Amino acid sequence: MSTINETHNPQLKSWLATANLAECDFPIQNLPFAEFRRAGSKESFRGGVAIGDQIVDLAALNHSGLFQGLDQKGLDQKGLDQQGLVQQALAAAAQPTLNQFMAMGQTACSALRQVLSRALAEAAPDQDAVAGCLVPQSEAEYSLPCDIGDYTDFYTSLHHASNVGSLFRPDNPLLPNYKWVPIGYHGRASSIGVSGQTFHRPKGQLWDSASEAPIFGPCKRLDHELELGFFIGVGNKLGSPIPIESAEDHLFGVCLFNDWSARDIQSWEYQPLGPFLAKNFASTISPWLVTMEALAPYRAEFSRPSSDPQPLPYLTSEKNSALGCIDIKLQVLLQTETMRVAGSPPEQIAMTNFVHSYWTVAQLVAHHTVNGCNLRPGDLFGSGTQSGPELEEAGSMLELSNSGKRLITLKNGEKRTFIEDGDTLILRGYCINDSGIRIGLGEVSSTVLPALV
C-alpha cells in the first residue's frame, strides 16, 4: 500500500496555473496516466500525464532528454540507480500502450511520479523545456491505456446486490454466498472502449410473457452501471496466488467504468452461466488512470457489521482492515438529446461513494488468484455497480426506476425509466478531504445510438 510522501503535500502548487484551480481534477498531487494523441491526427498514441488542463507528452519528454541530466550532480549510487529507474519508467510510459510500464510495478511508477512532481512544481528549473512538452487536453483524443488481456467484473456493492436481487429473485434477493465470496465473473475485453464511445442499442432475445416464448428485437431496458475500473500492474505466475498482504502492490491505478447492460436480455439469458450478450456489446472507461499512490491520502477503514460473517483468513489482513477502503465520490449524469440540442448541461441522477463497497480491492486480488489464476499487466477489474444505501445513491437505472415502475423526471420535464436513444451517460469521480486537494478521475461519457435496422 502506498505511503504518503512529498508528492502528496497539499501545499504543493504547479507553475501551470490551471493545475491550482480548486475545481481542477488534475492538480500536481494527482498526475494520472493515459494514452493520447492530437485529435484527428495520425500521430502515434503515446503515454501522457494530466496536469491542469494540459497533458505532459511523455514521448516528447523522453525524447527531450530533460530527465537524463536532472539532479545528477552529487548523486550517490542509490541516487544514480533511481535515476536509471526513472529513465526506464519514462521510456516505458512513452510507448503506445502502458502495459510495459504497468509491468514495472509501483516503485518505477512512484519514481517517475516524484520526478514529474518536482518538474511541475512552482520552483522547478527547466520550466520552459517541460512546457514545450505540453499538449492541451482540449486538443487531445485518447485510446485505451493498455491492451486488456482479461477483464473481470465483480459485484462488490451489497446495496446493489440486494436491490437487483430483489428484482430478479424477489423470494431470494441476497444469495447465501454473497457475504462469504467476493462474487466475480469474466467479461468481454474486445468491446471495451474509451470515453466518447458510441454504440447501437443492442438487439437480442427478449422474453415475451404474452407469447410464452422469446422474441428477437432491440433491448428495451438499456442501463448504465456506475463502476470503478482497477488496472493490474505487476502480474503473478499461474499457480502462485497473491496473498492479501501484498495484493495492492499488484494494482496500477483506477478509472471510471460504465459497464453497459441490457436488462431484458440479461434476465432471459443469465441462468445458469451468468450474463453474456447482456453485457458484452459495449463497456466504456475514462481515459485517465489515477495511480494507487495518488489515492493514498483518501484511504478509509474497512469494517463489517459484527453480525455479518467475518471474511475467511485468505481475505483478512490488518492492513486491509485499517485502510482497505477508498473514499471516492462517484456521480452519474445524464444528458438527453433534447438537453444537448438546447445546450443544457448534463443533469445529476445519482451520487454515491466507493467507501460503501462490501469488499476491498485487495480482497478482489487475493480472491481472484487464490486458486492459482494468473493476472497479467493491463488486466482490468470492474468493481461492479456501486450503489449506496439510499435510492439516490443507486448506480443503475434498474434501481433508480425500480425496474421501470417509477418514472425519473428530469429538470426539463423529460422522463426516463431506462436509457433512451440519443442519451449520453456520464460518470464522474473524485477524492477530496480536509486538505482541499481534489484528486479527480475525470469523466467517462458514452452515447447510445438507435438499434441498427
Added chain:
Amino acid sequence: MSTINETHNPQLKSWLATANLAECDFPIQNLPFAEFRRAGSKESFRGGVAIGDQIVDLAALNHSGLFQGLDQKGLDQKGLDQQGLVQQALAAAAQPTLNQFMAMGQTACSALRQVLSRALAEAAPDQDAVAGCLVPQSEAEYSLPCDIGDYTDFYTSLHHASNVGSLFRPDNPLLPNYKWVPIGYHGRASSIGVSGQTFHRPKGQLWDSASEAPIFGPCKRLDHELELGFFIGVGNKLGSPIPIESAEDHLFGVCLFNDWSARDIQSWEYQPLGPFLAKNFASTISPWLVTMEALAPYRAEFSRPSSDPQPLPYLTSEKNSALGCIDIKLQVLLQTETMRVAGSPPEQIAMTNFVHSYWTVAQLVAHHTVNGCNLRPGDLFGSGTQSGPELEEAGSMLELSNSGKRLITLKNGEKRTFIEDGDTLILRGYCINDSGIRIGLGEVSSTVLPALV
C-alpha cells in the same frame, strides 16, 4: 462453408511414408497448423504444419524461397495473384503467433493449403528441398497457436446440460432458455495452456454442510470437461453482427479443449453471475488447429426434434440445416500415476461425438455477435462439455460418477469418482468416413499436481 477440392482427394498420398499409415492423425488431407520449436531449445516459436510424424517448418519453408518459383511459368494474372497470396500467407503463418495468418481469412489459408498439399504429394517436385524443412514431431514442443484475446465457453450439449442440471438443480434440470439461447459465458484467457500443461489442484471456498459455512481448502471434486475449441479467423467490427449465412467464414479451425473444473468451488460460487474460480485455474488445448477446410468431408445434417422450439430466424439458415454439424469422434482417456509407473497406456473412460451438439458452430458465431459484440482473430470458442445420450458418452467425471455416487473402476483395480493428484487426462479426436481417411485432431494431455501447501 468450405467446399471439397483437390486437397480432400482420398486417393492422395504423400512422399512422406508415415503420412500414409491408416492410424495416422495427419495424412496429406489434414495439414493442421501449430506453433512449435525444437524442445528445450531457445529457438523462436514459428508456425508449422503437421504431416505424418513430421512438421513442415513454415519459417524454414518461407526462408527457402521454394514457393516463390513454384508453378510460375505460364501463370495468368489470376494465377500470379494467387501466388502472391500464398507468399503472404506463408510469411504470416511463419510468425511466432498465428494471429496475422488467421486474420487473412479462409481464402489465404486455402491457397497455402493447396500449395502445401501439392508439395507434399507423391509426385511432387522439390521433395528434397521440402524434406529439408521437416522437423520430427518427437523433437518438438508447442506454444499456444496465437494470442487469445477473448475466450468464450458455450454449453452446446443438451445431454450435458440435462445431466448437470439434474445434479445442481434436481427440481429444474433444463432451464427454460436452453432450447432458445445458445448459452455462453466469458472465460479466462490468461490461464489457457497447451497440451502438457501441469497445474496444482486449486484451493478455494467449499461449502461445508456440517458447519453451515464455507471452509477453505483444496478442491475435492476436480473434473475434466471434454470440449472442442474453435478459433476465430477474420473478426468483425464492434456493432456489426455476423449473419449466420457467413458465420463459418469467420472460423479458422478446431482443436481439443479440456476446460478443467472444480465442481465443489463451482456449486458454491456460481450464483448469480456464473462460474469463476471453478474454471479459471487452468484450461488446456491441443497444439494442432485443424482447419475448417480439412473438416469439409465430415459435415452432417443439423436437425432438431420437431417437438422442440425451432431456432429464431437469426439462428436459422438452409446452409446450417444442411451441413451445420461436424462428425468428430471424441475420446477421453485417463492415465493414473500408478498406470504411468507401471508403463500401462491411458485407459478410455468415455467416447462420444460432436454430432450430438444441440447448437452448431455457425449458430454460436451468429449468436455471439448479434448484439454487436466484436470478435478478433485468435479468439477462442469452447464448445462446452460434449456428452452423448448414453452414460459412457459423458464428457465429465461429474456425469460418469453421478456426482461422486458411482465408483469408476479402472482395469488395474484403481477406482475414481473425480480426478486425483498425479492423474493425466487425455482427450483425442478424429474424423473418419467411408473413404478411410482419418483427419485427426491429435491429443491434449494435462496432469494434476497436488495442491500447494
